[in-house]
Amino acid sequence: GHVTEKYINFIMNGNNAVNVRSFDNHKPNVVVYGGGLLNNGITSSLINLSKNFDYDKYNLIIVDKNKVNQEFEANIGRLSEKAHVVYRNNGLSLTYSEWIKYNRLFNRSSVEDIKTHQIFVAREWKRLLGNTQVDRAIDFGGYAPFWSYMMAFSKAKRKIIYQHNDMQAEFDKVVEGRYVHKKNLTTIFEFYKYFDYIASVGKLTMEQNKKNLSKFVSNDKFVYVPNLLDKEYLFNHRNNPQLSIKEVLGEEKLIIEEASEFGRNMLVGVTAPTKNAKNFVTIGRLSPEKDQEKLLFAFKEIMMQSNDQHQLYIIGSGKEEKKLKTTAYVLGLEKNVIFVGQTVHAMEILDKCDLFVFPSNHEGQPMTLLECLALQIPVVATDIPGNISVLEDQNGMIVDNSVEGLVGGMNRYLAGEKIPSSLNVDQYNQDALNRFYALIE
Template sequence: MPDVKKVIRNYRKKMGNINFSRQVEYQKAFKKYDVKNNIILYESFHGKGMTDNPFAIFKYLVNNPEYKNMKHIWVLNNYEDNGYYNYYKKFANVEFVKTHTKKYFYYLVTAKYLINSVSFPPYFLKKEEQVYVNTWHGTPLKTLGKDMEGSITQHSNLQRNFLQTDYILSPNEFTSEKIVYSHDINDIYTGKVLENGYPRIDNIFYESQVLESNFSILKGNKKLVLYAPTWRGEVGKVDDIVFQIVQSINDIVENINIDEYEFLVKVHPLVYKYIEGMDFEGITLIPNWVDTDELLHYIDILVTDYSSIFFDFLVTDKPIIFYLYDKDEYLEKRGVYLDLDNLPGSICYSAEDVSKNITESNTIVNRYKVQVERYKKQFTHYDNGSVIKDYVAHIFLAKQSVVEKDYNNKKSNIVMYAGAFLNNGVTTSAINLSKLFPYDKYNLIIIDKSRGNKTFEDNIKRLSPNVHMAYRGGGMNLTFYEWVRYNRFMNYSKVENVDFYKEVVQQEWKRLLGDINIEVGIDFSGYVPFWTFMMAFSGFPNRIIYQHNDMAAEKLKVVGGKKVHSKNLTRIFSLYKFFDFIAAVGEKTLELNRANLSEYTEENQFVYIPNVLDPDSLFMHRSEPSLEKTAIFNENMLLINDQRDHGRVNATAITAPTIKGKNFINIGRLSPEKDQEKLLQAFALLLREEGPIHQLYLVGSGELEKTLKAETISLGIEDNVIFTGQTNKAIELLDKCDCFVLSSNHEGQPMTLLEAIALNKPVIATNIEGNRSVLGDNSQYGDIVENSVDGLLNGMKKFLSGEMKSSHDFDIQKYDNYAMEEFTKMINYRD
C-alpha cells in the first residue's frame, strides 16, 4: 500500500504548479455542476476585452426582448477604465468574471452557449449539452496555423478548440478554407462552418453610444484618420517595435495639417502599455478596451499594414492606406496569403508617402476602384449590417438561415501514437506507413506531445501530407481522488478499476479530439505507458499495440547500471490484455514475444504485421544526391549537415568512403542492445590482419557514444572508425558504403536491415530472431553470423574474400503489398 502521507505531500507539491491546479479545479466544477440553458458565456482574446465578434453578438442579444431571460457572462480580466464595463455592469442580466477563477470554471461548465474569438484554455472540455461557437477574429491576410513560420505545434490549442466547436463563424469562403486547412481539421471536423459575413462588421454600420460618450472627437469637424498597425515580433520583445511605431506616428503627423485631420492610433495591447503614457502632439491614443469595428463607424481614412482590419473597413467605401515599410522582412518572418502588391488601397513604404496620401485621400477610392471591388466581392459580400440576426436564428432557433459548410469526409478515423518521432526505426516505420496508408477508406490522425525539438519537427515533416497531426497540450483533468487512482497504476502497474480508467481516458480523448468518432486506435510505439493506457481504455472498437522488438529482453536492458525500460514495460505488459491485437513486426519476434509474455497475453492476440518500405524516399538520393565529396584541408570529406545564419555556416563533415579498402557501415542507436562494442572489437581484429585500409561508419547517437569512442582509441582504430552522429542522410551514406553490418543482441524487424537489402547491399547480421525474421534462416542477401566478435569478424572476412551470397532480386513492391494487405486486414477485422 502506498504511504498516504507521501501521496498527499506529492499532491500538494503538484498543486504548486499553476496549470495542474487549474486542471484540478476545473475538473471539480465539471463534475459538480450541470449545464443551464439560459447562460451565455463570451470570451474575446483570452479575457483582454469586450470586443470583436463575441461583443457584437452580445450587443444584439442583450438588447433583444426575445432573449430577455438569458444571462450574459463576460470574461474580462481588467475592468479598470473600461467604458463598456462601466456601461454594462448596470445590467441585471450581465455578469463579469476573470479567467482561471472559480467563477470562471463554474460558468465555463454551466453555460449552454460558449462564444469565443480565439480559444479556451487547454483544460477546457465542452460538455455534450453545450453549444460552442468559435467566431475567430478576421479574414486572414497573414498565415495561420501550420502555415506559419515557427514551431510546428504552435496551433495545437486552437486546433483542439476548433475540434470541439459546434460552429465556426466565417465571413467568406477564403477564410473558411484557411481556418479549416491551416489547423489541420479538414476531413475530420464534426461541426459546421457557418459562412455569412462577420458579426463585428455590423458594428461599423451603427453609432456607438458608449464611444460617443467617451470620445468627443468622434463628433467633431475634423477628418478622422486611424493608424492601426498589426503586431510584430515576439511576446516579451517589444522595444524595437515600440520605437518603430512611435517614429512612424511622429513622422506621419509631422507632415499633415492637424487643424484638418484628427490622427487616432490603435495599437496591439502588448504595445499599448508601453506608449500610453507618452506625450504625442496632435494624436489621440485609443485605449485597448475600444472595439475596433465600433470605432471604424466614425473613421474617414484608415492607415494600416497587414492587419485584417482593412477587410472590415471595405464596407465603408472609404480610403485605405497601407504602410508596408518592412514588407520584405515581414514576408520572410510571417508570410501572407495574398499579393501585397495588389491591395485595395494606396501602398506606401515611407511615412512621408503616407502623409502625402492622407492629404490626397479623396482620390484613393477612384484610383483603386478595381482592387476595392474585387476585394469586396470576394471578402465582404455578405456584410450588410444585419448578419448577426441570421447567425442567431441559425444557432439559437435552429433555422437554416445561413450557408452551412460540412468539411467532414465521413471516412472512418484511425488515431495512432507513433513514438515521439526520435531518429529511430520506429519513426522510420511510421513515416513509411503514412505514405502507403489506405486513405481511400480511412483518415489517419497521428497524435503526439505539443513540444518537440528540431529532430521531432523534421521527422513530422517527412510524413505523408494526408496525415492529420494532433498535438497534446495540457494535461489530464483529474480531481484529487482521480489523480490518486491514476497514479496508483502509473506507480505500481496495478489495474484496479477498469471503469474508472475508461471514464478518465475517454474524457481525455474528448478533450483532445472533440467528437471525432475513432474506429481504430494504434499504439505504434509500444514503449510509452501513458499512450498505451490511453489506447487500452479508449473504448475504440479496435485497439492495437505494436511490438518492434524482443520485449522481454528490452525489459531487462541495462544502461548505466539501470534497467531503463523495466518500470515502463511492466506497466505496458499489464495492459496488453485490453488490446484486440498485438502486432509484431517480425515472425520470429512474434514467436519469441508470444512465448515470453504469455502471462500477460492471449495467443490469439498476436498478428504478424511487417513494417513497410517507402521506395520514393529510399531511392531519392540516387536522382538527387546530396552527399558530394568536398575538399577540406586537402582531404576528401562528405558534408552531412550545414546550418546557415547571416552568412555564417556551421558545417559537419565526415571522412569520405575510402577507395583503398572497403567501407562497412552500422546504423542504429549507440546503446547496449545494438552492441557496437562487439563490432569495434571484430573490426580491430580485421584491421590487424588486413592492415588499416578499411573504414567503419557508425551512424547514430546514444548513451554509449563516449564509451564507444574511447574503445576505438583503446583498440587503436580511431582513424578508421567514423562516428557520424544523427543524420538525415544515413540512407545515402549506406548506399555509398560496401557492406552493412548489424551487431545487435536483439531486434524486432530492423528497418536498416530491410533498407540495406532493398538497396542491394550485402549484409552481415547476428544470429538473432529479429534478423532471421528479415533475412530468413538461409539468407540469399548476405550472412547471418554467430552473435559474437568472432562471428562478425568471420562475416567481414567472408565478404572481403567475395564468398558472401548476395542477391539482387528483393521485390520491394511485392513485400509492401503483402505488408499492407496484412495491416488492412487487421484494421478492418470488425467490418
C-alpha cells in the same frame, strides 16, 4: 477581431456569431501514438506507414505530447502531409478522488475498475479531439504507459499495440546500472489483455514474444505486421545525389552539410569512402542493445589481420556515443572509424559502402536490414530472431552473435564470398499493408 469575445459568447451565451463547420468526411479515424518521434526505427516505421497509408478509406490521426525540440519537429516534417497531427498539452482533467484511482493503477500496475478508466479516457479523448471519434486505436510505440492506457481503454472498434522488439529482453535491459524499461513495461504488459491484437513486426519476434509474454494475454492475440519501406527515401539519392566530395586541407571529405553566410563557407563533412580498401558501415541508435562496441572489437581484428586501410562508418546517435568513441581511440582506430552522427543522408552514404555489418543483440524487425536489401548492399548480421526473420535463407550472411562471429563473416566477405542481397520493395510493401489493413477492418 474580437475572436475571444465571440467564442465566449458562443460557449456561454449560445450566441451564433461563430461559424461552426463540420470536417467529418465519414471515414473511420485511425488514431496512432507514434512512440515519441525520436530518431529511431520506430519513427522511421511510422513515417513509412504515413506515406503508404490509404487516405481514401481512412483518416490517419497521429497524437503525441507537444515537444519543442529540433529532433521532434524534424520527424514531424517527414510525415505525410495527408496525416493529421494532434498535440497533447497539459494533463488529465480529474477530480482529487479520480486522481487517486488513476495513480493507483499506474503505481500498482493493476486495473481495479475498467469502467472508471474508460470514463477517464473518453473524457481525455474529448479534450484532445473534440467530437472526432476514435474508431481504431493504435499504440505504435509500445513503451509509454500513458498512451497504452489511452488506447487500451478507448471505445475504438479495434485496439492494437505494437512490439518492435523482443519485449522480455527490453524488460531486462540495463543501462548504466538501472533497468530502463522495467517499470513502464510492467504496467504496459498488464494492459495487453485490453487490446484486440499484440502486433510484432516480425514472425520470429512474434513467436519469441508469445513464448515470453503469454501469461499476460491469450496466444490468439499475437500477430505480426512487417514495417513498411519508403521508396522515395530509399532511392531518391540515385537520381538526385545530395552529397559531394571535396578536398579539404589535402584530404578528401564527403560533404554532408554546406552553407554560406556573408562570404563565409561552412562545411560539415566526414572522411570520404576509400577507393583502395573496403568501406564497412553500420546504422542504428548508439545504445547498448545495438552493441556497436562488439563491432569495433571485430573491426580491430580485421585491421590487425590486413595490410589494407579499411574504413568503418557508424551512422546514428545516442547515449553510447562517447563510450564508443573512447573505445575506438583506445583500440587505435580513430583514423579508420568514422562517426557520422544522425543524418538524413544515411541511404546515400550506405550506397557508397561495400558491406553492412549489424552487431545487434536483439531486434524486432530491423529496418536497416530491409533498406540494405532494397539497395542490394551485402549484409553480415548476428544470429538473432529479428535478423533471421528479415534475411531468412535468401539474403545476407548470419553469423554467431560474438566478436569472433563478426570477424568470421567480414573475413569471408573480404575473401570474395558473394553475399546475396535483394528485395522487391513494391511486393513487400503490399504484403505488409494487407496484414495491417486486416487488423483494422
